[in-house]
Amino acid sequence: RLGVRRADDMHLTLEFGGGLELLFGSQKKHEVEVTSPDDLKEVTMESLLSWIKDNLIKERPEMFVKESSVRPGVLVLINDSDWELCGRLETVLEENDEVIFISTLHGG
Amino acid sequence: RLGVRRADDMHLTLEFGGGLELLFGSQKKHEVEVTSPDDLKEVTMESLLSWIKDNLIKERPEMFVKESSVRPGVLVLINDSDWELCGRLETVLEENDEVIFISTLHGG
Amino acid sequence: IAGLSHSLTAAQIQRYSRQLLLPSFGVKAQENLCKGSVLIVGAGGLGSPVALYLAACGVGCIGIMDPDRVELHNLHRQVIHNEASVGETKVSSASRTCLAINSSVKVVEYPFGLDARNALDIMAQYDVVVDASDNVATRYLVSDACVVANKPLVSGAALGMEGQLTVYNYLKGPCYRCLFPTPSPQAACQRCSDAGVLGVVPGIVGTFQALEVIKVLTKVGEPLSARMLILDALSSRIHTVKLRGKNTQCVACGELPQITHITLPNFDYEKFAASPMSDGTPPREQV
Amino acid sequence: IAGLSHSLTAAQIQRYSRQLLLPSFGVKAQENLCKGSVLIVGAGGLGSPVALYLAACGVGCIGIMDPDRVELHNLHRQVIHNEASVGETKVSSASRTCLAINSSVKVVEYPFGLDARNALDIMAQYDVVVDASDNVATRYLVSDACVVANKPLVSGAALGMEGQLTVYNYLKGPCYRCLFPTPSPQAACQRCSDAGVLGVVPGIVGTFQALEVIKVLTKVGEPLSARMLILDALSSRIHTVKLRGKNTQCVACGELPQITHITLPNFDYEKFAASPMSDGTPPREQV
Numbered sequence: 001r002l003g004v005r006r007a008d009d010m011h012l013t014l015e016f017g018g019g020l021e022l023l024f025g026s027q028k029k030h031e032v033e034v035t036s037p038d039d040l041k042e043v044t045m046e047s048l049l050s051w052i053k054d055n056l057i058k059e060r061p062e063m064f065v066k067e068s069s070v071r072p073g074v075l076v077l078i079n080d081s082d083w084e085l086c087g088r089l090e091t092v093l094e095e096n097d098e099v100i101f102i103s104t105l106h107g108g
Numbered sequence: 109r110l111g112v113r114r115a116d117d118m119h120l121t122l123e124f125g126g127g128l129e130l131l132f133g134s135q136k137k138h139e140v141e142v143t144s145p146d147d148l149k150e151v152t153m154e155s156l157l158s159w160i161k162d163n164l165i166k167e168r169p170e171m172f173v174k175e176s177s178v179r180p181g182v183l184v185l186i187n188d189s190d191w192e193l194c195g196r197l198e199t200v201l202e203e204n205d206e207v208i209f210i211s212t213l214h215g216g
Numbered sequence: 217i218a219g220l221s222h223s224l225t226a227a228q229i230q231r232y233s234r235q236l237l238l239p240s241f242g243v244k245a246q247e248n249l250c251k252g253s254v255l256i257v258g259a260g261g262l263g264s265p266v267a268l269y270l271a272a273c274g275v276g277c278i279g280i281m282d283p284d285r286v287e288l289h290n291l292h293r294q295v296i297h298n299e300a301s302v303g304e305t306k307v308s309s310a311s312r313t314c315l316a317i318n319s320s321v322k323v324v325e326y327p328f329g330l331d332a333r334n335a336l337d338i339m340a341q342y343d344v345v346v347d348a349s350d351n352v353a354t355r356y357l358v359s360d361a362c363v364v365a366n367k368p369l370v371s372g373a374a375l376g377m378e379g380q381l382t383v384y385n386y387l388k389g390p391c392y393r394c395l396f397p398t399p400s401p402q403a404a405c406q407r408c409s410d411a412g413v414l415g416v417v418p419g420i421v422g423t424f425q426a427l428e429v430i431k432v433l434t435k436v437g438e439p440l441s442a443r444m445l446i447l448d449a450l451s452s453r454i455h456t457v458k459l460r461g462k463n464t465q466c467v468a469c470g471e472l473p474q475i476t477h478i479t480l481p482n483f484d485y486e487k488f489a490a491s492p493m494s495d496g497t498p499p500r501e502q503v
Numbered sequence: 504i505a506g507l508s509h510s511l512t513a514a515q516i517q518r519y520s521r522q523l524l525l526p527s528f529g530v531k532a533q534e535n536l537c538k539g540s541v542l543i544v545g546a547g548g549l550g551s552p553v554a555l556y557l558a559a560c561g562v563g564c565i566g567i568m569d570p571d572r573v574e575l576h577n578l579h580r581q582v583i584h585n586e587a588s589v590g591e592t593k594v595s596s597a598s599r600t601c602l603a604i605n606s607s608v609k610v611v612e613y614p615f616g617l618d619a620r621n622a623l624d625i626m627a628q629y630d631v632v633v634d635a636s637d638n639v640a641t642r643y644l645v646s647d648a649c650v651v652a653n654k655p656l657v658s659g660a661a662l663g664m665e666g667q668l669t670v671y672n673y674l675k676g677p678c679y680r681c682l683f684p685t686p687s688p689q690a691a692c693q694r695c696s697d698a699g700v701l702g703v704v705p706g707i708v709g710t711f712q713a714l715e716v717i718k719v720l721t722k723v724g725e726p727l728s729a730r731m732l733i734l735d736a737l738s739s740r741i742h743t744v745k746l747r748g749k750n751t752q753c754v755a756c757g758e759l760p761q762i763t764h765i766t767l768p769n770f771d772y773e774k775f776a777a778s779p780m781s782d783g784t785p786p787r788e789q790v
C-alpha cells in the first residue's frame with residue numbers, strides 16, 4: 001500500500017495499461033490511499049488525477065495529463081465502465097473502486 | 109427477477125455454463141431472490157443448492173445435483189473464486205453475490 | 217437438415233456440419249455466412265487469423281487489403297504467410313492460404329493501401345469491415361469511411377503484450393472518433409516495428425475479431441458493440457469493459473457530421489494523425 | 504543485440520526481431536524458446552493454432568500426436584490442414600504447415616493416440632505438454648502422466664460456443680484430478696461431432712494455449728496456474744477465475760499418490776471415464 005492511511009483516506013486500486021505504465025515505473029497495478037483535498041469529504045476523478053500527478057507519476061506527466069483531464073488517446077474506466085457514462089471529471093469515487101487508465105493501441 | 113422479494117430475501121446472480129444451462133430452460137443468467145430456510149438468517153451454498161433444486165431446475169435434476177452437492181464434473185465459483193477456497197457447502201453467501209456453476213468441457 | 221428448403225449444397229452441409237449442429241447457429245446462420253462479405257484492412261498479425269478463420273467458416277466473399285510484401289520478420293506472427301511467400305505481396309500470399317483451406321469462397325486482392333479516395337467505393341461492396349491495420353491515420357480513415365458507408369467495423373489492435381478489440385458503428389454503439397475525437401500525441405503512436413509484439417497477441421485478438429464478424433453477419437449472439445475487450449498477455453488477464461454510446465456531437469457519426477461522402481475523400485488523415493499510413497517510421501518508445 | 508553473448512544466429516535474430524524488441528521478452532526468452540520442446544496431444548481444433556503459433560515463434564522441438572486423418576468437416580476449425588491434406592494423417596499435414604512457416608524448428612510426428620503404455624516414455628522427452636484432445640479418458644491420462652513425469656500441462660477445451668483453459672500441475676496449482684476426482688456422468692461428455700462447435704472457439708482457446716506454453720518455457724509473465732479462463736463466445740464474455748491449489752489427498756498429485764510410474768501403465772482410462780479415447784461415439788446431448 002502506498003502512503004499512510006489517515007482517517008478519511010480512501011483506498012483505490014489504480015491500473016495503467018497500453019504503455020502508460022512506463023510513466024509509473026513500469027508498474028501496472030497500484031493500491032493507493034487517496035486523501036480528499038482540504039475540507040471536501042469527496043474524492044472525485046478530478047482530484048484523483050491531481051493526486052496522481054503529485055504523488056504517483058514518475059516521468060513525462062504531459063504523456064498522461066493534459067490541462068485538468070487525461071491527454072487524448074487515454075480511455076478511463078471506473079469499475080470496468082467508461083467514465084463518460086458516470087460523469088468524467090465530476091464522478092465521485094467510493095472506497096475500493098477500481099480505476100483503469102489505458103492508452104489506445106494502434107499496432108496490428 | 110424471480111420470486112417476490114420478502115424482507116430477509118437475498119438477491120443473488122446465478123450463472124450456468126458448459127451445457128448446464130440446458131437444465132434451466134437454456135437460460136444462462138438468473139437474477140434470483142433466495143429465502144433463507146426456516147429461522148436461519150444465513151443462506152449457505154447448501155441451502156442455495158436445495159433452493160435451486162426446488163425452484164429453478166426444469167429437467168433432469170440428477171444432471172446437476174448428486175446427494176447434497178453438485179454432480180461430478182461441475183465447478184462452482186463464488187464471485188469468480190473456486191468454492192473449494194471458501195468452504196464448499198458451508199460457504200455463507202452475501203447479498204448480490206455471483207455464483208457460477210460450470211460443467212467441465214471435454215471437446216477440442 | 218438436407219430436407220429443409222435452404223440454399224446449402226451437399227458439399228457445404230458436409231464441410232460445415234459441425235457448425236450446423238450448433239443449436240444457436242444452424243442452417244440460416246450458415247446461409248448468412250455464405251452470402252456474406254467482409255473487407256479485411258491489413259494482412260498482417262491481426263489480418264492473418266481473421267482471414268484464416270473467416271475463409272474456413274465459409275464467408276462468401278473476403279476482400280484483403282495490404283500494400284506490403286511478406287518479410288521474414290513477419291512470420292513470427294503473420295501465420296497466413298510462410299517462407300515460400302517471402303517477397304510476394306501479402307494479399308496474394310493470404311489469398312492462396314485462404315483458398316487452400318476453402319476453395320468455395322471468393323477472395324478479392326487489394327495489393328495497395330486504403331486511402332481517402334478509394335475507401336468509400338471499396339467499402340460499399342462489403343457487409344462488414346475489419347480494421348487489422350497498424351497505424352493511427354488508417355484507423356481514423358477506416359472508422360470515418362465505415363460511418364459514411366454505414367458499415368459495422370470490427371476493430372482490433374495489438375502491440376507488445378497487449379491487445380484491444382471492439383465493434384464500432386454498430387447498433388447504438390460509438391465510432392472511433394466518439395471515443396477519441398483527438399488523436400494520441402505522436403509519442404504514443406507506436407508500431408510493432410518500434411515496440412515489438414509477441415506473435416500470439418495479435419493471434420488472440422485477430423481470432424476474436426473473426427468471431428465478431430461471424431456474429432455480425434449471422435445476427436447470432438451479442439457482439440462487442442459499446443464494449444471493449446482488453447487483453448494483457450503478461451498476466452493472461454482478459455476482460456470486457458462497457459463503453460459510452462454514440463456521441464451526438466461527433467464530427468463523424470453525430471447529428472451534424474462534418475465527415476461526409478463529399479468531404480471525406482479530401483480529408484488529410486496523415487496530417488490529422490501526424491503520422492504516416494505506411495510502415496517504416498523511426499522507432500519511438502510507446503507511452 | 505548482436506553484440507551480446509548468446510546462441511541466436513543472424514537469421515534467428517532477423518526472424519524473431521519483433522519479439523526480441525519486447526522489453527519483457529528479449530534474447531534470453533527467445534533462447535529458451537529455441538531450446539524448448541512441447542508435446543501437443545491432438546492436431547484438431549485446439550492443436551491447429553497451438554502448433555501454428557509455437558512453430559512461428561520458434562519453439563525448438565514440437566511433438567504432434569493424433570491418430571486421425573484429415574476430413575472435410577474438420578476444415579471449418581482445423582486451420583492447420585487444408586483441402587489438399589484431406590485423407591492424409593493429421594500429424595503429417597500439421598507438420599508440413601509448421602515447417603513451411605518455420606523450417607528451422609524440429610517437428611516430431613506421432614500418428615497414433617496417447618495411451619497408458621506409451622504416455623510416460625513420450626512425455627519424458629518434452630518440457631511442456633499441451634492437452635488439445637477431445638475426450639474425457641485422454642484428459643485423465645494426460646493429466647496423470649504429466650504428474651508422474653513432472654511436466655506442466657496446458658489444458659484447453661472447446662465445445663459449442665464455449666471454451667475453458669488452465670495450466671495444470673505447475674507451481675503449486677492443482678492437477679485435473681484435484682478439480683475432478685470423479686469423471687462427469689456419460690451424458691455430460693460430449694464431442695464436437697455430437698454437440699457441434701464454432702471454428703473460432705477452439706481457435707481462441709488454442710491461440711491462448713500457445714501463449715501459456717510460451718510463458719512456461721520462457722518464465723516470462725504469470726501463466727494461468729490455479730486460474731481458469733472461461734469463454735462464452737455467444738456473449739463474447741471471457742474472464743479468468745481463481746482455482747483451488749493442490750489437493751494433498753489427490754490420488755495423482757497428493758502426498759500418497761496411487762497413480763505412479765508403475766501403476767499408470769496398467770490403468771484402464773476408458774473404463775474409468777466410461778467413454779472411449781477415439782472419436783466416433785453415438786451422439787448424446789451435452790448436459
Ligand SMILES: [Zn+2]
Pocket residue numbers: 390391392393394395462463466467468469470
Ligand atoms: Zn462517432
Ligand SMILES: [Zn+2]
Pocket residue numbers: 677678679680681682749750753754755756757
Ligand atoms: Zn491432483
